[in-house]
Amino acid sequence: EPEVTQTPSHQVTQMGQEVILRCVPISNHLYFYWYRQILGQKVEFLVSFYNNEISEKSEIFDDQFSVERPDGSNFTLKIRSTKLEDSAMYFCASSEVPADRAPEAFFGQGTRLTVV
Amino acid sequence: AQSVTQPDIHITVSEGASLELRCNYSYGATPYLFWYVQSPGQGLQLLLKYFSGDTLVQGIKGFEAEFKRSQSSFNLRKPSVHWSDAAEYFCAVGESRKGSTLGRLYFGRGTQLTVWP
Numbered sequence: 001e002p003e004v005t006q007t008p009s010h011q012v013t014q015m016g017q018e019v020i021l022r023c024v025p026i027s028n029h030l031y032f033y034w035y036r037q038i039l040g041q042k043v044e045f046l047v048s049f050y051n052n053e054i055s056e057k058s059e060i061f062d063d064q065f066s067v068e069r070p071d072g073s074n075f076t077l078k079i080r081s082t083k084l085e086d087s088a089m090y091f092c093a094s095s096e097v098p099a100d101r102a103p104e105a106f107f108g109q110g111t112r113l114t115v116v
Numbered sequence: 117a118q119s120v121t122q123p124d125i126h127i128t129v130s131e132g133a134s135l136e137l138r139c140n141y142s143y144g145a146t147p148y149l150f151w152y153v154q155s156p157g158q159g160l161q162l163l164l165k166y167f168s169g170d171t172l173v174q175g176i177k178g179f180e181a182e183f184k185r186s187q188s189s190f191n192l193r194k195p196s197v198h199w200s201d202a203a204e205y206f207c208a209v210g211e212s213r214k215g216s217t218l219g220r221l222y223f224g225r226g227t228q229l230t231v232w233p
Contacts (some may be wrong), residue, residue: 033220
């Protein structure tokens with residue numbers, strides 16, 4: 001069964017460092033998303049991406065964040081200068097534009113980011 | 117703004133007992149509704165979804181959920197819980213964008229299910 005894969009599963013970084021979280025969405029999907037879950041809190045939407053541009057972003061997704069689909073298969077989330085409060089589980093998801101069935105988002109296993 | 121409420125943070129049931137996890141949402145139109153499950157160390161797995169039609173939807177692992185528009189609810193049920201069902205369960209609301217595409221999802225806080233042997 002096709003799945004969304006994320007690497008790494010766990011990343012520890014020092015405050016102020018840049019991190020790149022990587023995702024490989026399901027191959028025929030066209031919409032891509034990043035969500036995060038701070039420990040003990042809700043899963044929160046960060047950004048959606050379609051046709052090589054951001055289609056929607058939340059108030060969380062400030063100038064420190066960026067997304068890219070560099071090579072047609074990977075979908076990355078970059079945090080330019082990490083802060084302690086960026087520590088969270090980051091989920092990548094993808095969905096397709098259906099021809100004959102209802103859309104759904106498929107989630108990866110997540111990358112746990114710890115900023116120290 | 118859309119919101120999702122899962123009033124139960126933690127539920128404990130005995131194996132073989134029935135289960136109902138509550139979910140209420142706030143949304144202006146008919147939403148897309150989802151239940152996801154997250155086992156330890158795993159990602160979010162879709163259990164079931166509601167888009168339109170029959171308000172009682174069947175999902176994987178023997179789960180079902182019923183959409184009640186009058187109560188703005190989408191409660192998840194299972195008649196007999198198995199120890200392997202212990203996990204965290206998330207209700208989510210989505211909205212249609214640009215036709216049949218899926219926009220952002222709004223998640224509840226999750227309900228942690230513990231199953232006693």
